[in-house]
Amino acid sequence: MFEKKLKPVAPDHMKIQDRFWKEYMELIRNHVIPYQWEALNDRIENAEPSYCIQNFRVAAGLEKGTFQGMVFQDSDVYKWLEAVAYSLMWHPDEELEKTADETIELIGKAQQPDGYLDTYYIINGLEKRFTNLMDHHELYCLGHMTEAAVAYYKATGKRRFLDIAIGYADCVYDHLGMEDGKIPGYPGHEVAEMALCALHDITKDEKHLKLAKYFIDQRGQQPLFFDQECEKNGNKCFWDDTYMQKQYYQAGKPVRDQDKAEGHAVRAVYLYSGMAEVAARTEDQELFAACEKLWENIVNRQMYVTGAIGATEHGEAFTFDYDLPNDTVYGETCAAIGLIFFARRMFEITKDGKYADVMERALYNGVISGMSLDGKSFFYVNPLEVVPEACEKDYHKRHVKPVRQKWFGCACCPPNIARLLSSLAGYAFEENEHELYVNLYTGGVLNTRKNGRENQITFETDYPWNGQVKITIENQENTEFTLALRIPGWCSSCSLKINGEEVEAVPEKGYVLLNKVWKNEDNILLEMDMPVRLVEANPKVREDIGKAVVMRGPLVYCLEEADNGPQLQQIYLKEEPKFCTEFQPELLKGVVTIKAEGKRVSSHGWEGEGLYRTYTGKQFEDAELKFIPYYAWTNRTPGEMAVWVRV
Amino acid sequence: MFEKKLKPVAPDHMKIQDRFWKEYMELIRNHVIPYQWEALNDRIENAEPSYCIQNFRVAAGLEKGTFQGMVFQDSDVYKWLEAVAYSLMWHPDEELEKTADETIELIGKAQQPDGYLDTYYIINGLEKRFTNLMDHHELYCLGHMTEAAVAYYKATGKRRFLDIAIGYADCVYDHLGMEDGKIPGYPGHEVAEMALCALHDITKDEKHLKLAKYFIDQRGQQPLFFDQECEKNGNKCFWDDTYMQKQYYQAGKPVRDQDKAEGHAVRAVYLYSGMAEVAARTEDQELFAACEKLWENIVNRQMYVTGAIGATEHGEAFTFDYDLPNDTVYGETCAAIGLIFFARRMFEITKDGKYADVMERALYNGVISGMSLDGKSFFYVNPLEVVPEACEKDYHKRHVKPVRQKWFGCACCPPNIARLLSSLAGYAFEENEHELYVNLYTGGVLNTRKNGRENQITFETDYPWNGQVKITIENQENTEFTLALRIPGWCSSCSLKINGEEVEAVPEKGYVLLNKVWKNEDNILLEMDMPVRLVEANPKVREDIGKAVVMRGPLVYCLEEADNGPQLQQIYLKEEPKFCTEFQPELLKGVVTIKAEGKRVSSHGWEGEGLYRTYTGKQFEDAELKFIPYYAWTNRTPGEMAVWVRV
């Protein structure tokens, strides 16, 4: 049947312990969450204030003042609360929970009697609400509020925040829709669609699913609501003068007719995630088919090798098939995260490892590249090729930064990283009563109930630095269930032993399905060969022709000026180069580096001035190249960086 | 001594007859000049009106109305009159001259009693004049008026226009300067500097040279005039928020301290031309040294192989050394023309062929690429690599057009092409009483007075299609003078015969100097070998690494989709490819095409979907490549184009 077949494992069921992810999660817990709390309260010195909490205080009548900040400023506290909720699941913290509870009370005080809750309109005049759904983010705030409220309910069992969200959702339901007297609108920035589905899982209230489905079904129908809204309320659509027009919002045609990812990349993948949720709940094959087409378009035509999406800064948007410039890319951290959201939902419906492959690709590369190794600075834009001077002096690269930026004021990406990594267990493991799917290999201890019996499963691994994973099952009673181990798309050779005995490991849609009665102390040893490999792009990708990427396991590698000097464009890999890997514990918090035989275009004869001369043939000098994992770039002296290397 | 040693040959002294340039000049005369006249008078159907002539009628009190169009709209009629002047020199035309005279009368009627003449301020209120020299182009209009007036005086001997220009120049002299009570300003858009020098050549009035020198000397001095002007008059500088700041106007520091070409490219080369003029007239070694540094910076660090300059659309500006992106380039036609202006002035001071080399490079490539072969459409931007879909869908390439645009309304480039090509003889030949320098090879008959004696020199050549030039001298009396024949930088082998006898041709600073007593019917045969050659760029140029350009003689060649199919990025030249040239009289008004052995990256295995796969090594399929001259691209079915080809 057509439905979700798996659910994410809750963060409190998996104690992540490996050095790779544990480190990230502790950074989020110890640094990012407390720092953001200070930011939300305007207590960061020398930073532009957020005004987020202040807006709620004004809206609640606790302070006098005006609305300040971006129209979507409310969403910042919701994203923070969502990250807090996940963090509380795997690391209880009374004080943090108290702060969160108080914040939720404040949010509740701002809520209007009819459930409405957007401080911009509460402060500026409620008569104006729902007059600019296209650009004013009321429904975006509803979406993030709801996601956070659901997470907080799951984490603490407390209903207060959930009830606030239900109140706002019901208010929106009363005002928006195709019925007489309602506004036939939908979100300009999607996210409410998937959030309402999550809410429906808990409330089982048909209204919540109905509202999500309505947002999906009505989007892009003729006559276009956003055109009508502009005309009625005198709004102006900035994107009408561009190639994208209303497809900037994925609202230029019905979603079932969309087969190319277009417009603002974060909005797009949030929408597609919502479409997958609604499709699964309503057995809507046609809607799911649209999701599949959009998925294929992204991963086969518009996705960078790092999992980054959104090729242009203009509209933070997709451009067109095979257009993947490495130096002017946008590749917003949030968009790679949104791609993971989409991937997980497609996976839950299909159990197909191709979706998990993309989750892994984005997570290990284009997502965590967004945060510095100390958790203190962040990228919005994740380029695959950087020349610092160009970022400064070429206006069209001004969005590309050669170093991560301190996180101040309005900021979408850092809290998005926080909520993703705090709930990592749910991406690594998905399950149902009879099956446990292992999507990402991470060390730790998982408690899972299968066929009514408790099982504790221990994962020991040094992934992504090597491909060995040791799994031990502990249970009081023998338990039959399927353990599905993902064999990543990058892995071309692996071996599998159960209790020391070799087992044939033939993956089916990316997973080796081990169905048996598991006994206490059963153990599994999965060994995935992890050689350095070169990857090439489709020759339709103009920017990557004649180049390759060095990869190892799930990791994309890159050249940095710190290791290889400047003028990285002069560097070539030799034909069939020898690679040499080394784990360097002191470097970049511990990474496997790759040395490779390379060569550099000779500068002989160019010592004087000059730009052009008669071609003298291919002239190179030998060069030893050193690659580091892409995610860790620019954590040392800033300089040039390149992912794609000439071959 | 430090001064100009040569002067351009006047267009009426050279009857250009070869099929290459004659064709262009006739297009200008028969099509561009009449079309522009209609445009200036708002008589082009479906085109936005120019309002240029109408503004003069309103300013002259002949009509009621407001000022319309750009603040520099006046300059359009001046550029037209300049082209008309040159055209009249080599092709007298009573009716055209009558139209020009009437137009000059109209301009004169708009002139104010004190000489002031800018219709924007005459119409909008003279009390506001000289309050925004930074952006309001009053002095730019003075410059173009003066250049046109000088040309018209030389063409017709009529003083009316010259006197108008003198009146405006004197008015500006009275109001601008460092003396008490004057405004210490200078042009935001340069051109008046060189124009005033040309005026001084005729008037010998020291004021005119003094004003030019003042504009040069004061520019960029602290405190910055434009800052003061903004503060005083409440103007806002758009560029202060960019990397360039006041260097957008080349006004961020004294011109003698400038050693990198920066800011708006057209303004820059117009300024440098003016600097060279002033340096030559005032024996200012320091100023000339600045010109040399700026020249070297451009040609050795910031010039495309086509002679295009201005690497970015943002500010139509230079970016930084070795930054020469082929697909996002601006390369405005006017900027390449301005580079020729600068080159000619440097050449006149130094007699160094390196300047003529750049004149030739820009003229045959980046300038004439700006006009379609039928003279009806024009490029502002001259890219070296185009994918039409990217121009439509990538906002950062929106300035790049895959086809030339019809010329409507406000338009700087088309009239600039018109005035350059109408006066081509002055670039091809420069002379003094004892010397004739042949810079560009063009067929025709030149009348020149040398040592007091008339000589007629006939040039027969099929340049740039082959390198043979036959020169015949006719005179009544034997005449001693130096005939300086340029051996272009691209030419590595040539032979020279005088009256059938082989002469050693050893160029000195790019010229073979033939000093002798020339007798009637003396003839010279210069044969420059013109093999196809490959040219490479300095390996510091990121965009050109691993690539080469096909050139033949002065011409840059390119690949077009029309000949080679799409996906040009997949094309490589073979190592030491065989080239095959053919003159195709029916193609593109007659061009030599080049066929070459090439190869194309194999798409084997990519038939299905997909973006990335394990690198399979270099796999090519043979491909015969066909190159056409760059200037002639997109005169057939629009499609992809590439100048730099992988090797």
Ligand SMILES: [Zn+2]
């Ligand atoms: Zn973001």
Ligand SMILES: [Zn+2]
């Ligand atoms: Zn122009």
